[in-house]
Amino acid sequence: MNRAIRTDLAVEAEQLWWESAPDTSALPGVRAEESAVRGFSVTTVEILDARGEAALNKPVGKYITVELDSLVRREENTFGDAAAVLAETLRRLILLDSTANYLVVGLGNREITPDAVGPAAVDHILITRHLKQKLPEAFAAFRPVSAVCSGVLGTTGIESSDLVRAVTDEVHPVCVIVIDALASRSLERLCRTVQIADTGIVPGSGVGNARQALNRETLGVPVIAIGVPTVVDAATLTLDLAARTGTQLDAGGFGEIGSMIVTPRDIDKSVRDVAKLIGYSLNLALHDGLSIEDIDLLLS
């Protein structure tokens, strides 16, 4: 696998592995399957053991990817369908218990558009923990949900992982759900793919760097990660092109490229739209019997 090509998506890591080993017939320690749900393509990549971890450079666990292509085509009612598919996928991974307490975390920097998916999604989460405490009967139909945006190291001086652990220890949720922007290898996935994983998130990717991970080891409870690719590293795009065309790159000519990203021209709107979709999906997953219209009303 070409590790210089950066991707946070397990489905792409698997594809890269096959590209790098074209003559191999099996990828040991990894199980992948694809299906179609309500017209959306859903891919599950399961990393089973250390062999899979080594091959895909991601920890053992389930990574489910939903492709939102039809959302982009603005077909009628697609928002509701996409939210339903994501909610069903989330319910496959989140342990739902009627008395349990859930903490949603928006990672990333709200002031940097391609990094704002997490905080923007949190704006669409129904916050119910305090209401259930004060009016348990009126809110009997809801599970208690709280949410925070962790900010970023540069604006808080505190590692996101430390801040989230402190809040987790305070709130005692049965499960933490983190939402973050990802990097992808392919342009066509930008703001159109959602990855849901039961492994938590290891910022900076890779199996190492455990200290800053947001996962069961560091937070003490299961961590579900919802991620959306919003950028392709310009370096990745270049390397990918070079690899496909068999070109030898002259690194000197692309010195600036390290700090560059490739995004959709309408990234501001795309991030806003996908953040809303994630917020609504999570509301549908965490509470029983809600409709999109109910959420509209409750958030208004």
Add this chain to the structure above:
Amino acid sequence: MNRAIRTDLAVEAEQLWWESAPDTSALPGVRAEESAVRGFSVTTVEILDARGEAALNKPVGKYITVELDSLVRREENTFGDAAAVLAETLRRLILLDSTANYLVVGLGNREITPDAVGPAAVDHILITRHLKQKLPEAFAAFRPVSAVCSGVLGTTGIESSDLVRAVTDEVHPVCVIVIDALASRSLERLCRTVQIADTGIVPGSGVGNARQALNRETLGVPVIAIGVPTVVDAATLTLDLAARTGTQLDAGGFGEIGSMIVTPRDIDKSVRDVAKLIGYSLNLALHDGLSIEDIDLLLS
């Protein structure tokens, strides 16, 4: 004292006490003094004991009020002078230690203009804790400062006090500095007065309601509170008017008034300006030898 007239300012509580007891010659348990510093009026109200607490309905401690009137008149260089006076006042209350670690907290709701002073001030704080950890020599001249915005119960589901205590336990500062919007009794103080107190903050004001306080008892370290009045309750304005004019109010006619506030017409800009002033003052107070221009450069 007319407790229906709401104020978060000790200097106004003292004034109300005198108004309610015009024939008294002493306010036991309270010491007040006024001075002028660089042309700014600075008033210190010190509540010394339980008698003072009962009289002013605020906990024992020092409340220093700086009047920013000349700032409003846009005199040249006033920003720098006001920041210097506030920084000096902060240094009278904050224990400065070269190895200590400071946590700044912006209270309030960023989305509601008159409540946004705290979060807006945090945007102007130099965040140095992580830099000192990674590059101790390059940042030797700075004290380690971290900052969070606690959000509000309605958008997080978590009491601000719980969230700040969790972060305090994680970061272990020697002192927490909280910044919040206040209610005042008088229109002429709106966005023009800064109160700095060494008592922390008891949201909802008053000595009771200890659970949600942000003070040495709940956080375990000294808590300095910086507050700016941004609203007068419409009810307070009405009551105040009635009291001054000797009118008997017909409560029925003002049923709507409870949810109304009085603010300056240019509240958006006023909040932005005073938040910047507080952020800069705190930077000057927490680090040695900085100038306004240095902060401009470091925050840019």
Add this chain to the structure above:
Amino acid sequence: MNRAIRTDLAVEAEQLWWESAPDTSALPGVRAEESAVRGFSVTTVEILDARGEAALNKPVGKYITVELDSLVRREENTFGDAAAVLAETLRRLILLDSTANYLVVGLGNREITPDAVGPAAVDHILITRHLKQKLPEAFAAFRPVSAVCSGVLGTTGIESSDLVRAVTDEVHPVCVIVIDALASRSLERLCRTVQIADTGIVPGSGVGNARQALNRETLGVPVIAIGVPTVVDAATLTLDLAARTGTQLDAGGFGEIGSMIVTPRDIDKSVRDVAKLIGYSLNLALHDGLSIEDIDLLLS
């Protein structure tokens, strides 16, 4: 009529007139009637001639006021009902012609919350003029609509009326629809009342000051004005209170009050909500056969 009590609402000006002339049996030159439409109270004040103009200090024309009280109570489906009532009211005043061209203008300062209703409403307008020009068949079902925000004198250096006239002369609409924030006399109307008038707007109110008016005389086409009260002048509130209680005011004590306003505590959200309602209503009025869901989809 007490002209020191400021209101931009004809329905309040009429009420003030009756209060100032309690023994009179008729208000000549004015016709007023109230009705209920879909549960909303709708009041039409028609100023018929110069006597009515003099009495209410507003130009001849129709002023229809819709009370949105039930919207505030968050009843289900109220948004759709309120939008339908406003759309029907607009259709009573706007000449609809299948080939005509409409210009919507958001007046006011987007950066000052209580003044932002106009620009915020424009964000919800379906812009179709250019689409009809380029794809006339695909957009056959829509009327051509364009929109501008005029900004304010302080940020453009150009009178709103001059700027709107220049754009009107360029676009040649059959009708200009201006949206603006108003001042009201009564707290309970804030962000809950919409006034629709066929007289245009005379900024600063009153019949005089013709140069800066946005009306048929200055723009050459009919001007429909949609206004929402978002503030009560603090001075008006005080005077009103004094008048009701028979108090003689000591002006000296309220010197600061001139630059103060009274608004709902949640003004940011209230303005956002009513601006969306106005935008949707106008879309329903200007195009045939649209639903709220269609607009959601087209604006997304």
Add this chain to the structure above:
Amino acid sequence: MNRAIRTDLAVEAEQLWWESAPDTSALPGVRAEESAVRGFSVTTVEILDARGEAALNKPVGKYITVELDSLVRREENTFGDAAAVLAETLRRLILLDSTANYLVVGLGNREITPDAVGPAAVDHILITRHLKQKLPEAFAAFRPVSAVCSGVLGTTGIESSDLVRAVTDEVHPVCVIVIDALASRSLERLCRTVQIADTGIVPGSGVGNARQALNRETLGVPVIAIGVPTVVDAATLTLDLAARTGTQLDAGGFGEIGSMIVTPRDIDKSVRDVAKLIGYSLNLALHDGLSIEDIDLLLS
């Protein structure tokens, strides 16, 4: 010249021409010269006639490019130096007359970060036209300046060129100054280069498409264009890479690339910074004897 490689910068068009004609010794109809001013590299490309127009695909006129590299390195006082160099450059092209009236136009969509340079720069312009009209003596030292943001076709339904012409006809400036985001060929120029031209702007670039141009022909007065490259088309980056490496591209594999852009990772902050620089430079150019500190004070 490879016309598939998109650039709005004359200096890059010239470079591309030489790359495409490596054996030629002269570029007829074009004069180019480079100099250093206060440590900044300043390049003037002058297109003299139809031969130059054809070679560079830009209209006859002067294009001055200032490189801001040192700004990026955060050297002390660089902001002031850069603003001074840009102001001097602007004064080479703008006819300054003490009684004349200037109109500044921010082009582009404020909601799309890389397109927001124009509107964001207008936020830093001193607006003086109305002040000079009302208080001619107090503002004797200033030239009358007004400003508008034209919005974009999708949000107004009106071509920017039509809207600006309507305002120009209303305000009668001696000169219109338009500020816009550009596309560049090279990553290292993004948000670091400012091009100032006396030719106005032809949106969509190229000599044709005259109807929507903002220039002396369409507006009737000289048009100075200030542009900053904020994006590289992803397609341009790819083509450029392919050209440099002699690769034959398989178009099929890059179908998505047309709607993608390459920007700096910190584009939000970069746009904000360069917009402020342009606003300040223009203030220095249009008024005599101002300092950066004066502008700080006047805009606060």
